[in-house]
Amino acid sequence: MRIAIYVSSLKGGGAERVMLNLSQGLINQGHQVDLLLSRYEGDYIKQLPKSIHIIPLKKTSRLFGFILILIQSPLRLKFLALFKLPRFFTRLSSVIHYINEYKPDAIISALHNSNLSAVLAKSCTQSNVHIIVTEHIALSSFIESVPKRKKKLLPLIKLLYPLANNIVAVSDGVKNDLSDIASIENKKITTIFNPVITPEILEKMRLPAEHSWLNSKKDYKLLAVGRLSKQKDFITLIKAISILKNEIPIKLIILGEGKERKALASLIVEQNLSDTIDLHGFVDNPFSFMSNSDLFVLSSTLEGLPTVLLEALAANCNIVSTDCPFGPSEILKNGKYGKLVPMNNPTKLADAIRSSYFEKSANDEGKQYALQFNLEKASTEYIELIEQQ
Known part of the structure; x- marks a missing residue:
């Protein structure tokens, strides 16, 4: 055809x-x-x-x-x-x-x-x-x-x-x-x-990620991926990291470009997080970043079926996500394959990230589930x- x-x-x-x-x-x-x-x-x-x-x-x-x-x-x-x-x-x-x-x-x-x-x-x-x-x-x-x-x-x-x-x-x-x-x-x-999951993506997950932070063994490595837009609500994520910066050794890489870059960069400086958060921009291979990160975080206020959650699961990455409409709770089976938190709530998001840090358990079951997509x-x-x- x-x-x-x-x-x-x-x-x-x-x-x-x-x-x-x-x-x-x-x-x-x-x-x-x-x-x-x-x-x-x-x-x-x-x-x-x-x-x-x-x-x-x-x-x-x-x-x-x-x-x-x-x-x-x-x-x-x-x-x-x-x-x-x-x-x-x-x-x-x-x-x-x-x-x-x-x-x-x-x-x-x-x-x-x-x-x-x-x-x-x-x-x-x-x-x-x-x-x-x-x-x-x-x-x-x-x-x-x-x-x-x-x-x-x-x-x-x-x-x-x-x-x-x-x-x-x-x-x-x-x-x-x-x-x-x-x-x-x-x-x-x-x-x-x-x-979502293709043989090419699985191959890319096996490649080394080109970022020095992902080679660190002492830091808890967080990743977020998405267009820098209000819908993705990276402001709430940045505020959550600000709450945690003096509690746990944490680094956050945000992949993506968009209209909110300037505002997000200003907030990072304002919160004294320049050494903690990297607005890294768009990359051809975000999948190697996923497979080399400890936790994937989605902070959106609106989604349809957020494919990045499935990709992160396939990369064997733990997940914290807002319970926004629609998709995260459906993908994560109401919390079975990742933590769900309220939208626009830096404190709850920080709590879930902190909890994930101390648990440090691999998401093997989530990986097998994601491969169905x-x-x-x-x-x-x-x-x-x-x-x-």
């Missing part, structure tokens, strides 16, 4: 890495894969499979996309009431052209703009392409975090998601949340856990969805 993976870009986010993994899994099963990118940019570009066909989508004006809908889509009457044109209209023409030119069997999209564009493009072409939209985050929290999204984004999701051939959520929590807020029947949403299983489940119809 010819299958397109459609994402906005290949920036260093969890959803982008999941779709990159899925691309490789589909290629491994003998399918031809096109990668549709709204913007040809991002840290993951250099990790693309060699046999993937990259198609950068050309940008047009939003008005041109709107005109295409009025001319070609049976949904035109639904869009006449729009006073402001959504951003995803700018890629609509290119997606329509791709469907007409390449005639793919399926498009699997991720993130809201790509999802909406894929569904609407199909309606404009009247083709039989199989559309699978994927939801990677708790929609309710995403909508509520920016008030205008409730008026602008949510109605479009309610209108267009049900027109996809399949809607996939990356966890049961995300599935139930999407069903509630978008008024989509629960049975019409399929849960497919992310294709493998690439072949997830890729097969997506193919089964396409072949059902």
